Amino acid sequence: MAKVDFSNYDTVGFYDEMFSATNAVRPTYEQFKQRLEKLNNNKLKYLQHATDRAQLSLGMTFNVYSDNQGVERILHLDIIPRIISGTDWDRLAKGLEQRIVALNLFINDIYNDQKVLKDNIIPRDLVLSSVGYLKECMGLRPPENVWSHISGTDLIRGDDGDFYVLEDNLRCPSGVSYMLENREILKRTFPEVFEKLHVRPVHDYTHHLRDMLESLTNESPASIAVLTPGIYNSAYFEHAYLAQQMGAELVEGRDLVVKNDFVYMSTTKGLQRVHVIYRRVDDEFMDPLIFNKDSLLGTPGIYEAYRKGNVVLVNAPGAGVADDKAIYAYIPRLIKYYLGEEVLLPNIRTYICAEKDDCKYVLENIETLVVKQTDGSGGYGMLIGPKSTKKECDEFVAKIKNNPRNYIAQPMINLSRVPTLTEDTIEGRHVDLRPYCLYGKDIKIVPGALTRVALTKGSLVVNSSQGGGSKDTWVLD
Amino acid sequence: MLSRVANTMYWMNRYIERAENYARFMDVNFNLSLESPPDAEEQWKPLVVITGDWPIYESRFKTVDKERVIYFLGFDPQNPNSIYSCITQARENARSIRQEITKEVWEQINSLYFFVKEGLEKKQWTNNDPRAFFKKIKEDCQLLYGMFDATITRSDGWHFGKIGQLIERADKTSRVMDVKYHILLTTHQQVGGPLDLMQWAALLKSVSAYDMYRKKYGKLTALNISEFLILDKQFPRSILCCLIHAEKSLQEITGNTAGFSCEAEKQLGKLKSELEFIDIEDIFEIGLHEYLDGFQQRLNAVSVGLYDSFFAAQAQVQMQQ
Numbered sequence: 077m078a079k080v081d082f083s084n085y086d087t088v089g090f091y092d093e094m095f096s097a098t099n100a101v102r103p104t105y106e107q108f109k110q111r112l113e114k115l116n117n118n119k120l121k122y123l124q125h126a127t128d129r130a131q132l133s134l135g136m137t138f139n140v141y142s143d144n145q146g147v148e149r150i151l152h153l154d155i156i157p158r159i160i161s162g163t164d165w166d167r168l169a170k171g172l173e174q175r176i177v178a179l180n181l182f183i184n185d186i187y188n189d190q191k192v193l194k195d196n197i198i199p200r201d202l203v204l205s206s207v208g209y210l211k212e213c214m215g216l217r218p219p220e221n222v223w224s225h226i227s228g229t230d231l232i233r234g235d236d237g238d239f240y241v242l243e244d245n246l247r248c249p250s251g252v253s254y255m256l257e258n259r260e261i262l263k264r265t266f267p268e269v270f271e272k273l274h275v276r277p278v279h280d281y282t283h284h285l286r287d288m289l290e291s292l293t294n295e296s297p298a299s300i301a302v303l304t305p306g307i308y309n310s311a312y313f314e315h316a317y318l319a320q321q322m323g324a325e326l327v328e329g330r331d332l333v334v335k336n337d338f339v340y341m342s343t344t345k346g347l348q349r350v351h352v353i354y355r356r357v358d359d360e361f362m363d364p365l366i367f368n369k370d371s372l373l374g375t376p377g378i379y380e381a382y383r384k385g386n387v388v389l390v391n392a393p394g395a396g397v398a399d400d401k402a403i404y405a406y407i408p409r410l411i412k413y414y415l416g417e418e419v420l421l422p423n424i425r426t427y428i429c430a431e432k433d434d435c436k437y438v439l440e441n442i443e444t445l446v447v448k449q450t451d452g453s454g455g456y457g458m459l460i461g462p463k464s465t466k467k468e469c470d471e472f473v474a475k476i477k478n479n480p481r482n483y484i485a486q487p488m489i490n491l492s493r494v495p496t497l498t499e500d501t502i503e504g505r506h507v508d509l510r511p512y513c514l515y516g517k518d519i520k521i522v523p524g525a526l527t528r529v530a531l532t533k534g535s536l537v538v539n540s541s542q543g544g545g546s547k548d549t550w551v552l553d
Numbered sequence: 554m555l556s557r558v559a560n561t562m563y564w565m566n567r568y569i570e571r572a573e574n575y576a577r578f579m580d581v582n583f584n585l586s587l588e589s590p591p592d593a594e595e596q597w598k599p600l601v602v603i604t605g606d607w608p609i610y611e612s613r614f615k616t617v618d619k620e621r622v623i624y625f626l627g628f629d630p631q632n633p634n635s636i637y638s639c640i641t642q643a644r645e646n647a648r649s650i651r652q653e654i655t656k657e658v659w660e661q662i663n664s665l666y667f668f669v670k671e672g673l674e675k676k677q678w679t680n681n682d683p684r685a686f687f688k689k690i691k692e693d694c695q696l697l698y699g700m701f702d703a704t705i706t707r708s709d710g711w712h713f714g715k716i717g718q719l720i721e722r723a724d725k726t727s728r729v730m731d732v733k734y735h736i737l738l739t740t741h742q743q744v745g746g747p748l749d750l751m752q753w754a755a756l757l758k759s760v761s762a763y764d765m766y767r768k769k770y771g772k773l774t775a776l777n778i779s780e781f782l783i784l785d786k787q788f789p790r791s792i793l794c795c796l797i798h799a800e801k802s803l804q805e806i807t808g809n810t811a812g813f814s815c816e817a818e819k820q821l822g823k824l825k826s827e828l829e830f831i832d833i834e835d836i837f838e839i840g841l842h843e844y845l846d847g848f849q850q851r852l853n854a855v856s857v858g859l860y861d862s863f864f865a866a867q868a869q870v871q872m873q874q
Contacts, residue, residue, distance in 0.1 A: 133664055134660065
């Protein structure tokens with residue numbers, strides 16, 4: 077049986093995480109490559125198959141929104157890891173820290189003094205018209221003045237080998253359970269490589285998460301709950317997983333009762349107070365009295381309890397104002413404004429359709445650009461100009477003209493690639509990188525991330541809902 | 554614990570126990586048909602009747618035959634009590650209380666689900682002898698009980714689960730005994746005759762009671778078998794034994810030791826005492842079928858009591874005041 081062989085592996089045209097442009101293996105992958113080359117192709121297939129089985133039996137499944145309920149899929153985990161050097165990681169982590177501090181200062185400023193608007197650093201209309209901006213939150217100061225305690229930032233590595241921020245997720249970033257479970261699975265797949273390589277551990281993430289949540293209340297023992305929309309939510313596996321790993325209660329809106337502006341869970345022994353809620357329910361579904369009046373998911377009165385400081389909501393409602401894709405373009409300026417520092421992790425050049433000149437450029441060059449909806453996520457409502465038909469581009473031109481505030485555009489960036497198993501060979505596939513930050517009294521970033529991979533040849537869309545898979549991410553010492 | 558979680562734990566265990574018992578029901582018929590005289594007709598209707606789902610069956614199928622009954626009880630997604638439906642429900646329940654159970658329990662329920670789902674896809678009911686399939690269901694359920702007992706803390710959640718399991722088991726034992734009532738003996742076969750006793754033995758085997766019965770009574774008689782399955786205090790599938798242990802679990806939850814502190818305790822205590830102070834002759838005098846029928850209704854009242862006392866959202870607010 078033929079052994080795994082990289083001699084025909086094609087790196088042309090893209091930054092490859094494993095091989096340089098001259099097809100020399102990068103130092104981070106040397107040991108792993110040696111290990112792979114000892115395997116024959118059948119064994120490799122077997123390992124991949126065992127991984128699929130492991131995911132099914134762990135119940136790491138999700139429902140895709142457009143599918144019928146009950147259709148479960150696994151997020152395909154490719155067994156070839158994405159390996160990052162310790163030096164690259166440490167630089168990345170510094171940049172993330174800088175960014176998350178500035179973003180939280182920005183959110184807190186917007187809901188309080190609005191100095192940044194008075195100083196004309198960012199257009200007032202742009203901020204106040206963001207769907208993530210909640211006027212109900214004006215004047216609030218959450219514990220430690222932190223609004224986004226749990227965030228996930230999407231990064232990519234471009235052709236030049238540098239990392240760029242693609243977008244911020246400050247509301248309910250998902251995927252951290254995949255970071256943790258992928259690692260558990262890969263440890264079983266390649267035990268010997270782990271022993272030699274000194275991969276930095278990620279398993280203590282849920283301990284840090286619990287510590288951070290506890291630090292937000294003075295109550296002891298703190299009663300902590302994870303609020304989920306329920307088992308039909310596509311990230312339900314993660315909600316249950318995090319609750320279990322933290323030893324927190326997993327609750328749905330209907331389990332919570334608000335009395336005299338305090339929040340309780342209804343238990344078999346009566347009502348029990350809740351102090352901190354890690355909520356995985358969007359702002360508009362939290363409280364039907366304040367936000368979406370038709371929502372069945374929320375708990376009436378919870379917002380008032382929050383306003384009075386009787387319960388901590390993580391992340392804080394309103395934090396989404398800072399991960400609006402139009403505001404993203406201003407983040408380097410915000411970092412300079414709040415911290416007096418130059419940005420460590422650069423943005424991608426972004427055209428804001430709400431601004432006249434930018435909009436003109438976008439409309440004229442749409443076939444070369446990637447257009448995104450400012451409030452979209454999950455890869456929905458997006459146009460990749462170079463890969464779209466004239467008709468699709470024209471549709472977006474109409475949409476942009478109709479509501480410019482709702483769109484931004486960026487040049488097409490070639491995401492870096494990592495070798496990935498296909499039906500019968502190993503080929504490069506495009507990846508991004510989502511590390512997770514915890515921010516309470518201080519900032520904690522575990523050395524690991526979710527690497528999402530576009531499994532379809534040539535595709536740049538890594539979202540799980542659009543044919544993306546994942547890889548384990550190894551940060552070396 | 555959360556009322557919703559307690560309720561889910563209770564039902565998850567009921568569903569698993571139900572699935573296991575349905576797999577056992579199949580066994581009754583296979584045992585019967587194997588040991589029947591060659592001219593005796595296989596009777597599949599009684600099996601559906603005792604589950605209480607005859608009305609659903611009748612509304613969907615015109616004829617009763619082996620393949621259809623096996624499909625209906627084992628795989629039919631439209632029968633809410635089929636093994637497939639029960640396991641699917643149990644898994645949905647397990648998913649929604651994932652944080653209350655251990656990885657072992659979850660993975661076992663999950664793998665059982667995939668096994669049954671595969672059975673549905675492979676049309677196992679068309680298999681002439683699907684006993685291996687049902688045996689595996691039974692064993693997988695038992696493995697699950699073992700993991701449940703061996704890995705989960707004896708918290709309220711465990712006890713609610715236990716109560717669910719025991720109430721379901723008591724109900725199903727009462728129903729499997731009813732098979733005897735519904736199986737027709739032709740005129741020249743007598744009560745107490747060889748065929749009658751053979752049927753009783755098949756019934757004992759289907760609830761794994763044959764060995765333990767033999768050990769205690771030796772000889773097969775209808776009276777003794779009924780006594781063993783209804784009133785034995787030590788055999789884990791007898792009705793009384795189930796109620797005794799369900800009550801113990803309930804008292805662990807409430808902390809109450811005498812009398813009753815809630816509706817659930819009142820109903821369960823009453824039913825248990827009734828069985829403690831009745832003998833098998835009394836039951837035969839009432840009529841075995843009639844007695845079991847009444848028992849099933851009183852058992853339902855216990856279930857309703859549990860709901861009102863612990864699971865309904867209103868209940869807690871009242872308890873609070």
